Amino acid sequence: xxxxxxxxxxxxxxxxxxxxxxxxxxxxxxxxxxxxxxxxxxxxxxxxxxxxxxxxxxxxxxxxxxxxxxxxxxxxxxxxxxxxxxxxxxxxxxxxxxxxxxxxxxxxxxxxxxxxxxxxxxxxxxxxxxxxxxxxxxxxxxxxxxxxxxxxxxxxxxxxxxxxxxxxxxxxxxxxxxxxxxxxxxxxxxxxxxxxxxxxxxxxxxxxxxxxxxxxxxxxxxxxxxxxxxxxxxxxxxxxxxxxxxxxxxxxxxxxxxxxxxxxxxxxxxxxxxxxxxxxxxxxxxxxxxxxxxxxxxxxxxxxxxxxxxxxxx
Amino acid sequence: xxxxxxxxxxxxxxxxxxxxxxxxxxxxxxxxxxxxxxxxxxxxxxxxxxxxxxxxxxxxxxxxxxxxxxxxxxxxxxxxxxxxxxxxxxxxxxxxxxxxxxxxxxxxxxxxxxxxxxxxxxxxxx
Numbered sequence: 001x002x003x004x005x006x007x008x009x010x011x012x013x014x015x016x017x018x019x020x021x022x023x024x025x026x027x028x029x030x031x032x033x034x035x036x037x038x039x040x041x042x043x044x045x046x047x048x049x050x051x052x053x054x055x056x057x058x059x060x061x062x063x064x065x066x067x068x069x070x071x072x073x074x075x076x077x078x079x080x081x082x083x084x085x086x087x088x089x090x091x092x093x094x095x096x097x098x099x100x101x102x103x104x105x106x107x108x109x110x111x112x113x114x115x116x117x118x119x120x121x122x123x124x125x126x127x128x129x130x131x132x133x134x135x136x137x138x139x140x141x142x143x144x145x146x147x148x149x150x151x152x153x154x155x156x157x158x159x160x161x162x163x164x165x166x167x168x169x170x171x172x173x174x175x176x177x178x179x180x181x182x183x184x185x186x187x188x189x190x191x192x193x194x195x196x197x198x199x200x201x202x203x204x205x206x207x208x209x210x211x212x213x214x215x216x217x218x219x220x221x222x223x224x225x226x227x228x229x230x231x232x233x234x235x236x237x238x239x240x241x242x243x244x245x246x247x248x249x250x251x252x253x254x255x256x257x258x259x260x261x262x263x264x265x266x267x268x269x270x271x272x273x274x275x276x277x278x279x280x281x282x283x284x285x286x287x288x289x290x291x292x293x294x295x296x297x298x299x300x301x302x303x304x305x306x307x308x309x310x311x312x313x314x
Numbered sequence: 315x316x317x318x319x320x321x322x323x324x325x326x327x328x329x330x331x332x333x334x335x336x337x338x339x340x341x342x343x344x345x346x347x348x349x350x351x352x353x354x355x356x357x358x359x360x361x362x363x364x365x366x367x368x369x370x371x372x373x374x375x376x377x378x379x380x381x382x383x384x385x386x387x388x389x390x391x392x393x394x395x396x397x398x399x400x401x402x403x404x405x406x407x408x409x410x411x412x413x414x415x416x417x418x419x420x421x422x423x424x425x426x427x428x429x430x431x432x433x434x435x436x437x438x439x440x
Contacts, residue, residue: 191347225347252345259344286353293343 026102028132032110034148035060043067043075046127049143050112050171056087085196090174096166103180109170116163175204183213217247251280255291266311270298363390
């Protein structure tokens with residue numbers, strides 16, 4: 001296994017020497033607050049930094065119980081993102097490359113990153129927050145440890161970040177989609193946070209996603225599911241149909257639309273949609289069992305009168 | 315049947331329909347967001363592994379172990395999510411374009427795949 005690791009470092013090290021075109025325009029986010037870490041608690045300090053920058057007032061001491069593991073003298077990455085959700089914000093992973101990292105800062109968001117300040121074999125893990133880049137000196141500006149404005153030469157910084165797997169995330173208000181976000185990353189983060197976010201935030205988030213990516217089947221499908229789970233059958237049906245208009249072979253959308261139609265009492269079209277779903281799902285496909293259940297349930301129900309206003313599809 | 319009775323009956327039917335809505339929305343036959351996303355991820359992983367298996371140098375190596383690549387692809391598809399993750403953790407370290415293959419050679423990757431699909435078990439001692 002060691003062969004992989006070393007070889008990768010070599011290759012990525014070469015890639016890091018390419019110029020970074022966006023760096024000249026990266027500002028310094030001087031308003032981002034600073035919390036000096038105590039003992040080994042860089043995790044709570046870094047997390048408090050980005051939460052406060054996103055207008056959630058919380059101190060590192062208040063975060064210790066949520067993210068610090070005494071036995072490890074440190075914090076685990078998933079706990080930092082989970083704690084972000086507990087404070088009502090959405091942790092959005094940053095793509096593991098320098099351009100994406102600095103694009104977040106350029107767009108006004110400090111990024112919480114993991115660094116390895118040691119060497120690969122003897123790692124020294126450290127969380128800090130990137131708040132800017134000084135184009136004059138070529139230094140990355142960080143809130144780090146006990147230093148409010150730590151400067152690290154770009155190459156050394158990138159090396160330490162790369163030794164920690166180029167891991168970074170930003171904390172955002174879920175209802176405000178950043179310019180840098182991709183539909184895929186944003187929607188996954190949103191689905192993962194649904195239980196912790198308020199209904200009004202979720203409503204803004206889904207409305208925002210539909211406005212931003214109106215033609216993306218992934219966004220449309222997840223928005224349809226949200227309406228569906230909320231019992232909003234008419235708008236769920238409309239959104240599932242929008243998915244199918246763009247991706248007629250979307251078996252999951254056919255299946256779920258069949259369920260909505262069945263719930264609306266539109267048995268005839270529900271049956272058609274369930275059969276369409278089954279036709280498009282291979283027998284060993286992950287959704288096959290669910291689709292077969294849908295179809296069986298509809299087939300076993302007695303045909304009854306249908307409301308033509310609700311059931312335009314027959 | 316009087317009009318009033320019909321109205322009552324319609325009312326009862328409506329209630330029944332809306333009740334059944336609430337129940338069905340939570341039923342297992344609706345494909346939920348997490349299930350949908352997990353399936354997408356799994357498919358993307360399988361596609362990436364298939365791309366590696368489709369390389370002629372990888373196929374030649376597989377043949378040396380008496381496995382044809384179509385069979386290897388089927389075996390990979392049969393791995394559960396955890397096993398797939400073990401495999402992709404290693405493939406994850408492959409730079410785009412697979413230039414690492416040039417560095418470490420294909421043999422190691424092939425052995426890794428064979429190991430994970432159960433053709434050989436040289437890593438079990440570790």
